Amino acid sequence: MIRILVGARMALSLVPALATVLGLSLATLASGQEAYPTRPITIVVPVGAGGSTDSLARALAEHMGRKLGQPVLIENRPGAGATLGAAQMVSTKPDGYTLTMVPLGVFRMPYLSKVQYDPMKDLTYIASVSNFTYAIAVPAESKWKDLAQLIADVKASPDRFSYAGSALYTSNHLLMAELGRVAGLKWTFVPYKGDAEAITALLGGHVQIVSATTTVLPFVESGKVRVLAVGGAEPSPYFLGVPTLKQLGYNVEMLSPLGIGGPAGLPAAVVTKLDRTIREIVEDPAFAKQANQLGMELAYRDHRAYTAWTQATFVAEKTIIKRLAGE
Known part of the structure; x- marks a missing residue:
């Protein structure tokens, strides 16, 4: 057994420090918590x-x-x-x-x-x-230069146009469904397993429009796809100069x-x-x-x-x- 002996004066000088340590220890025990985190x-x-x-x-x-x-x-x-x-x-x-x-x-x-x-x-x-940023895009060679032109054509020919997205009830789908409701459009949703397949369908001419995340960005940069609008609360830094749906007058936002x-x-x-x-x-x-x-x-x-x-x-x-x- 090791004993440490201290003089009376030193012992008195240690009292405040010991009280502080004991106070902290008791507080920790009382709360039942350790300093977080102590493990992975x-x-x-x-x-x-x-x-x-x-x-x-x-x-x-x-x-x-x-x-x-x-x-x-x-x-x-x-x-x-x-x-x-x-x-x-x-x-x-x-x-x-x-x-x-x-x-x-x-x-x-x-x-x-x-x-x-x-x-x-x-x-x-x-x-x-x-x-996630959701973009509404069309083939770059299409005649639609802005969303107003696309919506005008969809209104003029109900049920003729279709859009691709990744699976039923995903945000890609709901963004377009809400836009269709607000703008009074009749178009058809074609679900795919993901953005990549949906974009392939767009480029292959199987659909006229796609709703996708920034997965579409490389195709925009390569000049194959044009983005007409984004569904966020603010313009996206990934699609410079592209307006939000709300900026275009459609009360639709998909965060x-x-x-x-x-x-x-x-x-x-x-x-x-x-x-x-x-x-x-x-x-x-x-x-x-x-x-x-x-x-x-x-x-x-x-x-x-x-x-x-x-x-x-x-x-x-x-x-x-x-x-x-x-x-």
């Missing part, structure tokens, strides 16, 4: 590996790991309309060590099929990271943010730390460069703003889906 964090990505969403998640995880001082791992769980991450949060311990990427489908799928989660009760929304969420009941201190970390990463030029290379627009919303957006979006999705299903 996992982010569930509800899509397959290799795509732009997965690549963005991996870049985010790399930056988070450096800032938080712990590895941040990616677990891909594709399927069920990209909702398996949200479903996993139902049975996940709310300690901040298992999170999920949250795509728009989390708020749409409950109106399309039975899901194993309630988006308003089972998740904590930490922050949004990026946003599709990607955010980070966790299980319900996530401690406020954990949410705050993760939110602050994500904000710092989004503001980092190195991360912005990576996102730009993936064709992803950064769109940060803090915990409160993102939570409010999810609540409003869940209500709006019900209206859109019910209206579309009734047509």
Whole structure:
């Protein structure tokens, strides 16, 4: 046994320091929390590996790991309309060590099929990271130089024109369905497995119009495709000079943010730390460069703003889906 003896004066001088240490220890024990994080964090990505969403998640995880001082791992769980991450949060311990990427489908799928989660009760929304840009495009050799010309022709010949997009009830589809409703158009949606197939159909003359993400950008740059409008709240930096639908007088906006969420009941201190970390990463030029290379627009919303957006979006999705299903 090793004993350390100190003089009375030294012992008295240590009393304040010991009290501080004991106070902190007792506070930590009382809260039941350690300094977060003390071990690796996992982010569930509800899509397959290799795509732009997965690549963005991996870049985010790399930056988070450096800032938080712990590895941040990616677990891909594709399927069920990209909702398996949200479903996993139902049975996940709310300690901040298992999170999920949250795509728009989390708020749409409950109106399309039975899901194993309630988006308003089972998740904590930490922050949004990026946003998909949806473009309405036509072949470059077509006669349509702007959206007004295209809409005039569609109105003049109901049911003659068709547009391609990636699968039924995706944002590509809903953007065009809403435009058709607002503008009074009768056109046909032709679903494909993804943007690449939809663009191929456009270039092959199988459809006259395509609704796609920035996947279409290389074809714009090569002079094969012309973008007439974008569906975001603001003009896209990827399609310079192209107006939004709202700027053209059509009250249609299709936002599709990607955010980070966790299980319900996530401690406020954990949410705050993760939110602050994500904000710092989004503001980092190195991360912005990576996102730009993936064709992803950064769109940060803090915990409160993102939570409010999810609540409003869940209500709006019900209206859109019910209206579309009734047509």
